[in-house]
Each structure stands twice: as structure tokens, then as C-alpha cells.
Amino acid sequence: MGGLLELEALTRRYGSVTALDGLSFSVPAGQVVGFLGPNGAGKTTTMRAVFGLTDLDAGRVKWNGSTVGQAERRRFGYMPEERGLYPAMLVGEQLEYLGRLHSMSAHDAAAATKTWLERLGVADRATSKVEALSHGNQQRVQLAAALIHGPELLILDEPLAGLDPTGIDAIGDVLVEQARAGCCVLFSSHQLDQVEDLCESVTIIDHGRLVVAGSVDDLETSGPRRLVVRVEGNRDASWACGLAGVTVSEVDGGAARLVLDESVDSDLVLRAAIGAGRVTEFVFERRRLSEVFREALA
Amino acid sequence: MNGRVILVVLAVLFALRLLLRRRRRSTRSQPWTPKGLSLLKGDVGLVAAREVRERIRGKVFRVGTLLILAVVAAAIVIPVLNSGKSGPQRVGVVGALPASLRAALVASATSIGATVHLVPEANLEAAHGDLRSGRVDLAIVGSRELIVDKPIGSADTSTTAQLVLAVSRNLGLAEAVGSAGLSAAQVSELADAKALPVTSLQPGTAKGATQTTSTVGLILVFMMLTQYNTWILIGVMEEKSSRVVEVLLAAMRPVQLLAGKVLGIGLVAFAQAALIVAFALGLAEAVGSDLLRGTAPLVLVSTLVWLVLGYAFYCWVYAAAGSMAERQDQVQSLAVPLSLPIIFGYVMALIAASSGSPSAFFKVLAYLPPTAPFAMPVLVGLRAVSWWEFAASVAVSIVCTVGMARLASNVYRRAILRTGRRVQLREILNRSAG
Numbered sequence: 239m240g241g242l243l244e245l246e247a248l249t250r251r252y253g254s255v256t257a258l259d260g261l262s263f264s265v266p267a268g269q270v271v272g273f274l275g276p277n278g279a280g281k282t283t284t285m286r287a288v289f290g291l292t293d294l295d296a297g298r299v300k301w302n303g304s305t306v307g308q309a310e311r312r313r314f315g316y317m318p319e320e321r322g323l324y325p326a327m328l329v330g331e332q333l334e335y336l337g338r339l340h341s342m343s344a345h346d347a348a349a350a351t352k353t354w355l356e357r358l359g360v361a362d363r364a365t366s367k368v369e370a371l372s373h374g375n376q377q378r379v380q381l382a383a384a385l386i387h388g389p390e391l392l393i394l395d396e397p398l399a400g401l402d403p404t405g406i407d408a409i410g411d412v413l414v415e416q417a418r419a420g421c422c423v424l425f426s427s428h429q430l431d432q433v434e435d436l437c438e439s440v441t442i443i444d445h446g447r448l449v450v451a452g453s454v455d456d457l458e459t460s461g462p463r464r465l466v467v468r469v470e471g472n473r474d475a476s477w478a479c480g481l482a483g484v485t486v487s488e489v490d491g492g493a494a495r496l497v498l499d500e501s502v503d504s505d506l507v508l509r510a511a512i513g514a515g516r517v518t519e520f521v522f523e524r525r526r527l528s529e530v531f532r533e534a535l536a
Numbered sequence: 537m538n539g540r541v542i543l544v545v546l547a548v549l550f551a552l553r554l555l556l557r558r559r560r561r562s563t564r565s566q567p568w569t570p571k572g573l574s575l576l577k578g579d580v581g582l583v584a585a586r587e588v589r590e591r592i593r594g595k596v597f598r599v600g601t602l603l604i605l606a607v608v609a610a611a612i613v614i615p616v617l618n619s620g621k622s623g624p625q626r627v628g629v630v631g632a633l634p635a636s637l638r639a640a641l642v643a644s645a646t647s648i649g650a651t652v653h654l655v656p657e658a659n660l661e662a663a664h665g666d667l668r669s670g671r672v673d674l675a676i677v678g679s680r681e682l683i684v685d686k687p688i689g690s691a692d693t694s695t696t697a698q699l700v701l702a703v704s705r706n707l708g709l710a711e712a713v714g715s716a717g718l719s720a721a722q723v724s725e726l727a728d729a730k731a732l733p734v735t736s737l738q739p740g741t742a743k744g745a746t747q748t749t750s751t752v753g754l755i756l757v758f759m760m761l762t763q764y765n766t767w768i769l770i771g772v773m774e775e776k777s778s779r780v781v782e783v784l785l786a787a788m789r790p791v792q793l794l795a796g797k798v799l800g801i802g803l804v805a806f807a808q809a810a811l812i813v814a815f816a817l818g819l820a821e822a823v824g825s826d827l828l829r830g831t832a833p834l835v836l837v838s839t840l841v842w843l844v845l846g847y848a849f850y851c852w853v854y855a856a857a858g859s860m861a862e863r864q865d866q867v868q869s870l871a872v873p874l875s876l877p878i879i880f881g882y883v884m885a886l887i888a889a890s891s892g893s894p895s896a897f898f899k900v901l902a903y904l905p906p907t908a909p910f911a912m913p914v915l916v917g918l919r920a921v922s923w924w925e926f927a928a929s930v931a932v933s934i935v936c937t938v939g940m941a942r943l944a945s946n947v948y949r950r951a952i953l954r955t956g957r958r959v960q961l962r963e964i965l966n967r968s969a970g
Binding site: 292320322327335383 | 582590778780783784785788
């Protein structure tokens with residue numbers, strides 16, 4: 239397995255509304271990539287464009303360097319935002335049917351159905367109708383539907399929405415496992431804590447344009463350095479106020495959050511803190527993904 | 537005869553019930569795929585096989601099929617039971633019945649293919665009681681009067697009515713012969729009189745039977761076109777509203793999904809129609825019904841042909857309409873205008889079948905694809921159409937169906953993924969043109 243999804247200058251307009259505005263980014267194999275953006279940013283339109291479910295005004299979708307066609311799409315797995323299953327069809331039959339539509343033999347589809355239902359903990363619901371399942375179990379079946387044929391690329395629109403922690407863990411584990419096996423995994427979510435836990439990299443879009451893309455590590459450590467310093471007996475961080483190139487962004491319970499200019503030597507800050515009293519905390523702080531997200535969209 | 541009929545009906549219904557139960561049980565372990573569907577290859581075949589499996593499994597289909605078979609059985613068997621009610625007619629006799637009158641009574645019964653059983657009645661009151669309770673069919677009082685429970689109308693063709701008329705006529709004649717003072721030889725010669733054979737210049741057409749077959753065929757086509765096209769309409773809408781269509785179209789082209797759907801539902805429709813026709817033929821043969829005589833078999837074949845053609849024409853229209861809707865209320869507002877040509881064709885055909893003389897306007901309807909499935913089988917039953925006219929109408933229907941399929945596929949492709957509100961046909965067509 240392995241491959242590279244490339245989106246090149248995707249443009250889609252609905253009347254006067256531009257959903258995608260020359261959007262370009264790529265998804266490498268072996269990583270779980272979080273696809274973020276505010277509501278209406280164009281995430282769902284982008285995902286649908288990969289599967290040819292929306293007509294593009296311009297741009298193209300490439301898989302391993304070639305424009306994506308029907309044959310390639312059969313090797314992709316898709317989980318739409320609003321679940322897409324026949325409500326009155328039996329779970330097992332539905333998965334086998336979808337497997338066969340992705341070119342699997344009847345035997346292989348049946349075997350894969352059994353495997354995935356067991357792996358996702360819903361093996362006992364194979365003969366139930368989808369509509370009889372709880373939301374969480376429907377979500378698991380929907381994920382199984384996307385995975386049944388062993389896709390090379392997995393695209394999931396809000397797969398964690400409405401799940402309890404157990405469900406999030408179960409689905410998150412599968413996504414990471416798929417990425418480790420060499421699959422390209424792209425999923426959208428508004429739950430940034432989960433994205434932070436699951437993803438190696440993220441792509442943030444807004445108004446149909448790329449805003450930020452990169453590894454979670456790089457994004458969280460990029461920008462001005464941030465220090466949390468706690469000095470015994472000095473709860474208002476007055477010791478830091480006069481330091482050149484240092485901004486006190488927040489004082490919370492005696493801990494001062496400082497933002498350092500690029501030119502500032504952190505040793506000077508430490509010495510100033512020691513001069514003010516006994517230093518009980520001196521930590522470089524990473525930005526949370528939620529902060530990266532907010533700053534990117536500011 | 538009655539026992540044979542009941543046995544045949546029960547055997548068929550029981551066999552069908554067993555078959556359906558076996559299929560239902562088999563679905564619990566693994567998907568049941570109807571035999572022959574494995575011949576349908578590729579995505580279209582997979583979609584069609586799913587449709588067939590899901591539809592046949594549905595309670596609506598099973599109960600509906602049994603109901604239709606029951607109605608067909610009743611339509612065939614009841615007339616046979618009525619006409620073939622050849623059990624002895626029970627005749628109450630008040631007072632003595634002379635041998636000559638008894639002979640005239642037996643001769644009357646024989647002339648209509650019935651037998652009589654005489655029941656002596658103690659008096660007039662006893663005869664009235666037996667008539668009211670149905671223990672006797674008619675009573676002869678003092679050789680001079682006939683009494684029945686209910687008046688016999690001129691349109692009554694039952695065995696009892698025929699017997700009463702024959703007995704009334706023959707007893708009157710016997711009395712007249714007796715009072716004329718004829719010799720025994722003359723009386724005997726008169727008694728042996730036989731009706732002259734009547735020869736017609738034109739062959740018999742079993743018009744009544746053909747008319748009934750035409751009407752039953754019309755009802756069948758109307759019911760099936762309405763039911764199966766509604767399945768398509770709702771099925772397409774449900775795929776859209778449940779968003780399963782996004783998952784499906786991520787793996788196949790819209791035209792493949794659409795073709796598989798109409799093919800699958802069409803196969804179910806045709807299989808059900810074939811089952812009903814085979815059941816009707818078998819049952820009619822078993823009970824000796826005359827419903828399939830004359831041009832009736834031709835009407836049946838024509839009905840099946842036009843059922844296929846009618847479905848082929850309408851299925852695309854309904855599929856395109858379904859792709860524009862997302863909710864049940866939207867479907868209903870679409871279904872009403874779509875059903876108007878079907879209802880119009882059906883009503884016009886019923887009128888023409890019952891009148892027996894189709895108008896020029898009706899003949900025009902037989903060449904228009906929306907109404908031809910109803911009009912053409914009626915014309916066939918009335919022998920009002922030649923083979924080439926039939927073929928021309930089939931050709932027109934096929935050409936229009938191809939055009940409709942293209943247009944509908946285009947509408948379906950553009951509308952099926954547009955969600956949020958009902959898609960207007962104008963937007964789709966404008967976009968197509970653009």
C-alpha cells in the first residue's frame with residue numbers, strides 16, 4: 239500500500255458563493271491528516287470532489303501523480319458526514335454489497351465483513367437492520383463500510399461526531415492502524431483535542447483556501463516562544479514587566495505566561511525571575527492545536 | 537368439480553407460502569440471491585440483484601402477491617362455480633304430480649344440463665317454509681302453480697332461474713297438450729321434439745370472456761405500473777435522503793446505479809406478472825374456465841408486452857423525479873402529476889373495453905407511449921388493430937423510451953447529489969443546456 243493524494247487548485251462555485259477557491263494540498267501515505275476549518279470553509283466539498291461527487295469548475299485531483307478516475311476511486315474509502323447506509327438493510331449484507339461494489343469477490347467481501355465487524359465490536363449485529371443500531375454502532379458500521387475493501391486512501395467526514403469516549407478510541411485506533419499500514423488517512427473534525435491526539439499533521443482551510451498545513455509538532459512549536467514562570471512571593475509577574483522583548487500575556491494563579499521575541503535570550507528571563515524570588519516553575523509551553531487553529535483563522 | 541377447484545387454489549397458495557417462508561429463513565444466514573441474477577454481471581447486476589432481494593423480501597410484496605393471486609383465483613373460479621352448479625335442483629311438490637308432468641319436469645332439467653330431486657311437501661305452508669330456508673329451489677303446487685322464494689329477473693342466468701323458466705314453459709305445454717286430446721303417440725312425438733341447430737355465419741368470439749380478460753389485464757397493468765414506479769420514486773428519494781447515494785456513487789457512475797435500480801425493480805415486476813399470468817392460465821385450464829378462450833390469450837400476451845414497455849417508459853420518469861426530492865411530502869407532490877397520464881390511459885381503456893367500440897381518439901392513444909400500455913391490449917382484444925399497427929406502436933414506444941432514458945439519466949445525475957431543498961427541473965435543464 240502507499241500513495242500520495244494531491245489536490246491542485248480546486249475551484250468550485252455555487253452561484254455567487256465560492257466554496258473552493260484554488261485549494262491545493264496533499265496527503266501522504268502513512269499519516270493521519272486532520273482536515274480542519276470553520277463551518278462552511280469547504281471541507282465537505284473538498285472531500286466530495288475527491289470522489290467526483292461534486293463538479294469542479296477548475297483544478298484536479300491526483301493519485302500517485304495521475305488524475306483520479308473511477309478505477310482509482312474504487313480503491314478509496316469514504317465516510318460521508320451524514321451517514322450513508324440503507325436504513326432497512328441488514329448490516330452484514332450491506333457491507334458485503336458495498337465490498338462487492340468495490341470489486342471484491344463474494345467470498346472476500348463476506349470474509350472482510352466478518353473481520354471488520356469483529357474488529358469494531360459489532361459482530362453480533364450482522365443480522366440487524368442498520369436503523370435498529372445505536373448512533374455509535376451505526377458509526378462503526380459506517381467506518382466498516384469505508385474500510386471493507388482495504389482502501390489505499392481513506393477519507394472521513396466528521397467520523398468522531400457524537401461518539402462517546404469508547405467510540406472515539408475504537409475509531410481512532412483503527413485510523414492510526416490504517417495509517418501505520420501505509421494508508422493515506424484524511425479526516426475532518428471540529429474536536430481539536432482528538433485531532434491533536436490522533437494526527438501527525440493537519441491542514442486548515444477557510445473560505446475554500448488553504449490557511450495552514452504542516453505537522454502537529456511543527457505547528458505547535460512554531461511562532462514566538464512561550465514560557466510559563468512561577469516565582470514564589472511574586473504573583474503579579476511585576477518582575478517581567480520591564481524586560482525588553484518580553485510580553486506578559488496572562489497571569490493566572492501566580493503563574494505568568496510570557497511571549498518572547500525571537501531575539502530574547504531565555505537565560506536572561508530566568509536570571510530576572512531568580513532575582514525576584516525563588517523560581518518554582520520555568521517551562522517552555524507548546525501551543526495547543528486550538529490556539530493554532532484560532533490564530534490561523536484570525 | 538368444486539372440490540377440484542378448491543384443491544388447485546389451495547395447493548398453489550400453499551406452495552407459494554412455503555416458497556416465501558424458505559426464502560425468508562435463508563436470508564438469516566446469508567444473502568439470498570435469486571437464481572439467474574448471477575447472470576447479471578458488473579455494478580448494474582449487483583445493484584439489480586440487491587433491489588430484487590430487498591423487494592421480494594418485503595412484506596408489501598409478499599402480501600400483495602398473495603392478494604392479487606387470490607383476486608385472480610376468485611375471478612376465474614367464481615364464474616365456473618356459478619355456471620357449473622350442476623347439483624340436483626330440489627323441487628318441492630305439493631299434492632300429486634302426474635307421470636306426464638314428472639316426465640316434462642325431468643326433460644326441462646335435462647334441457648339446461650341439470651338434474652332434479654323431488655321433495656314431497658305436506659302442504660303449502662311446508663313448501664313455503666322449505667323455499668324460505670333454501671331446502672328447495674322451487675315448488676310445484678297442484679301441478680298448476682310454481683313458487684320461488686325471490687322473483688326471477690330477466691338477467692338472472694343461474695341454474696335455478698333457467699330451470700324455473702323451462703319448467704314453467706314445459707308444464708304449461710304439457711297441460712295444453714293434455715287438454716288438446718292428442719293420442720299417446722302424438723304426445724310422445726311432441727315430447728321428443730328437439731330444437732333445431734343454429735349456425736352462425738361468423739365464428740364465435742367469446743366476447744364476454746375476452747372483455748373480462750382485457751379488464752383484468754388492464755387492472756394488472758395499472759396496479760403494477762403504479763406500484764413499481766412508486767417503488768422507484770421512493771427508492772431513489774430514500775437513497776438520496778439517507779445519503780447512501782454518496783457512498784454508492786463514490787464507487788460507480790450514476791447511470792450504473794440508476795440502470796441497476798430500474799432493472800432490478802423491473803425484474804421483480806415482470807416476475808410477479810408472469811407468476812400471476814401462469815397461475816391464471818393453470819387455474820383456468822384446471823377448472824375449465826372460458827376466460828382464456830377466443831382472443832383472450834392474445835390479450836394476455838399483449839398485456840405482458842405492454843407491461844414491460846410501459847414500465848420501461850415510466851421507470852425513467854419516476855427515477856428522475858425521485859432524484860429531485862428529499863422528503864416524503866416532496867415525493868407525494870411529484871407523484872400526483874406523474875400518475876395523471878397513467879390514470880387517464882387506464883380510465884379511457886376501461887371505457888373502450890366495456891363499450892366494445894373504440895373511438896378514433898382512443899386509437900390515437902394506442903400510439904402514445906404514456907397511454908399505449910392500456911390502449912393497445914384493449915384494441916387487441918377487440919380485434920381492432922392489425923399486427924403492423926401493433927408493431928408500429930411498439931417501435932414508437934421503444935424510441936421514446938430511449939429518449940426518455942437519456943433525459944432522465946441527465947436529470948438524475950445532476951439532481952441526486954444536490955441536497956438541502958427540492959431541486960427544480962428548470963434549474964437542472966438550464967444547467968444541462970449550459
